[in-house]
Amino acid sequence: xxxxxxxxxxxxxxxxxxxxxxxxxxxxxxxxxxxxxxxxxxxxxxxxxxxxxxxxxxxxxxxxxxxxxxxxxxxxxxxxxxxxxxxxxxxxxxxxxxxxxxxxxxxxxxxxxxxxxxxxxxxxxxxxxxxxxxxxxxxxxxxxxxxxxxxxxxxxxxxxxxxxxxxxxxxxxxxxxxxxxxxxxxxxxxxxxxxxxxxxxxxxxxxxxxxxxxxxxxxxxxxxxxxxxxxxxxxxxxxxxxxxxxxxxxxxxxxxxxxxxxxxxxxxxxxxxxxxxxx
Amino acid sequence: xxxxxxxxxxxxxxxxxxxxxxxxxxxxxxxxxxxxxxxxxxxxxxxxxxxxxxxxxxxxxxxxxxxxxxxxxxxxxxxxxxxxxxxxxxxxxxxxxxxxxxxxxxxxxxxxxxxxxxxxxxxxxxxxxxxxxxxxxxxxxxxxxxxxxxxxxxxxxxxxxxxxxxxxxxxxxxxxxxxxxxxxxxxxxxxxxxxxxxxxxxxxxxxxxxxxxxxxxxxxxxxxxxxxxxxxxxxxxxxxxxxxxxxxxxxxxxxxxxxxxxxxxxxxxxxxxxxxxxxxxxxxxxxxxxxxxxxxxxxxxxxxxxxxxxxxxxxxxxxxxxxxxxxxxxxxxxxxxxx
Numbered sequence: 001x002x003x004x005x006x007x008x009x010x011x012x013x014x015x016x017x018x019x020x021x022x023x024x025x026x027x028x029x030x031x032x033x034x035x036x037x038x039x040x041x042x043x044x045x046x047x048x049x050x051x052x053x054x055x056x057x058x059x060x061x062x063x064x065x066x067x068x069x070x071x072x073x074x075x076x077x078x079x080x081x082x083x084x085x086x087x088x089x090x091x092x093x094x095x096x097x098x099x100x101x102x103x104x105x106x107x108x109x110x111x112x113x114x115x116x117x118x119x120x121x122x123x124x125x126x127x128x129x130x131x132x133x134x135x136x137x138x139x140x141x142x143x144x145x146x147x148x149x150x151x152x153x154x155x156x157x158x159x160x161x162x163x164x165x166x167x168x169x170x171x172x173x174x175x176x177x178x179x180x181x182x183x184x185x186x187x188x189x190x191x192x193x194x195x196x197x198x199x200x201x202x203x204x205x206x207x208x209x210x211x212x213x214x215x216x217x218x219x220x221x222x223x224x225x226x227x228x229x230x231x232x233x234x235x236x237x238x239x240x241x242x243x244x245x246x247x248x249x250x251x252x253x254x255x256x257x258x259x260x261x262x263x264x265x266x267x268x269x270x271x272x273x274x275x276x277x278x279x
Numbered sequence: 280x281x282x283x284x285x286x287x288x289x290x291x292x293x294x295x296x297x298x299x300x301x302x303x304x305x306x307x308x309x310x311x312x313x314x315x316x317x318x319x320x321x322x323x324x325x326x327x328x329x330x331x332x333x334x335x336x337x338x339x340x341x342x343x344x345x346x347x348x349x350x351x352x353x354x355x356x357x358x359x360x361x362x363x364x365x366x367x368x369x370x371x372x373x374x375x376x377x378x379x380x381x382x383x384x385x386x387x388x389x390x391x392x393x394x395x396x397x398x399x400x401x402x403x404x405x406x407x408x409x410x411x412x413x414x415x416x417x418x419x420x421x422x423x424x425x426x427x428x429x430x431x432x433x434x435x436x437x438x439x440x441x442x443x444x445x446x447x448x449x450x451x452x453x454x455x456x457x458x459x460x461x462x463x464x465x466x467x468x469x470x471x472x473x474x475x476x477x478x479x480x481x482x483x484x485x486x487x488x489x490x491x492x493x494x495x496x497x498x499x500x501x502x503x504x505x506x507x508x509x510x511x512x513x514x515x516x517x518x519x520x521x522x523x524x525x526x527x528x529x530x531x532x533x534x535x536x537x538x539x540x541x542x543x544x545x546x547x548x549x550x551x552x553x554x555x556x557x558x559x560x561x562x563x564x565x566x567x568x569x570x571x572x573x574x575x576x577x578x579x580x581x582x583x584x585x586x587x588x589x590x591x592x593x594x595x596x597x598x599x600x601x602x603x604x605x606x607x608x609x610x611x612x613x614x615x616x617x618x
Contacts, residue, residue, distance in 0.1 A: 249530045
């Protein structure tokens, strides 16, 4: 069996900034340095990987590409600490290391035939992107796809081009928002939970998936309940500080669940039972 | 399995025999007894209560290399645990052996931890029954153990006065008994019965206890209870309760680089430290000692049993004996029971 602590080297095929500024977000498109790794690699939307550079460290990130996008993996990473700052220095042609895939996935098999609504905020769109892409690549398996996404300003929006493309090709209905009025912004102004109430998706035969800052998630969950979604129709992802990523090092637990291994994907029904889930 | 007899005057020879392996046994270091690598059997101290530091470091070192690398070179050189060779831990207490059996569940759960499990495979564990409870704060019998417990052991020694009864408990234990055969004799026929009586007598001398029935189920419901503030008020956050705990297994992973050569290593960490859970954003889901104490107790007495069907505490009493501000896990648990 492979040693789960030994990472694979990946080469950066392409890298670009999604969001500029202090809390900039950079997307890396990578492929394994050893092509043979692809033979044993398989991941599903929602799964994560430990991403890092030997000598600097590792942190856990969701894989922001769907397995239906073949020949590469994507990671969209916000600059926040030592490791992410070092990663942001890297460009196409450089390499870093990953361990994975880690954690569980969104149960897309169970969601077949349902309408899906994704509700994202800021960098929280990164784990939702592979869900959207998966549905696009299995379009006939799912009902309507409603995409709700907001960030503080128009500059803070990730994956800008993709939303436009999504809308125009008819695969999904996208609803975008920014927190504060900006000149020329044609979409909603206000917080994501408010936009959710404006869009008011119907709960019948539907699944809602939400990722974003904790305060957004809190109000989105409340509003989904108001809209008639039951806790088992609602999914989210959790994050916590992690070291091993495989349920040994101890720190990422919420109650008896390890976010790294039992998560990051949880249904709201599961999390309602665990007081630490929203700590 | 067969019980043999090891005369006390042959112990030194037996230890010498065992020192062809990597031999770890209790030895005095300043005023405390610690499990140390033995080169001279004279160093071994078998007349001890329990070691201050549990022998968990033998299979789970305080710091260990995961892999080495040279900056700029993509090759990662995995640490080869096999090089450490066959190891015998001699003379540890049944609670500490049982702790290993409990922690085995975590390290073999789903993802197998190659470093820990390889070491476990290479290690034979020789226990020493507690004829007398080693500490006034022993409570192994409350959490499923016994001063003569066999779980996690390959071989159990019992002090019979002028000799040790040597009982092999596993295949590994039989093999080691075989290695020692030239130093062993047939044990008296009534030894087994005597050992049973001694076990009952020792259990009777354990002074502290807690009824754990219902605690794992009750703990999650006490999330917001006042008791956590009360029991953590005097905590200094020093982490000694976790470092000296034979079942605490939490670790950090850090990279070190010097002159272009580096390693990724893991090292013991403690859920009682403030930085343990702090996010890169600065947010800390367990911001005070109240949350951290609640997690320590809940992890041992609720989360671990929920996942692995065993309480992650063996009742060795170290966290009580050595807490600088006298925080007492049995006192916390009795408040849980009363809450």
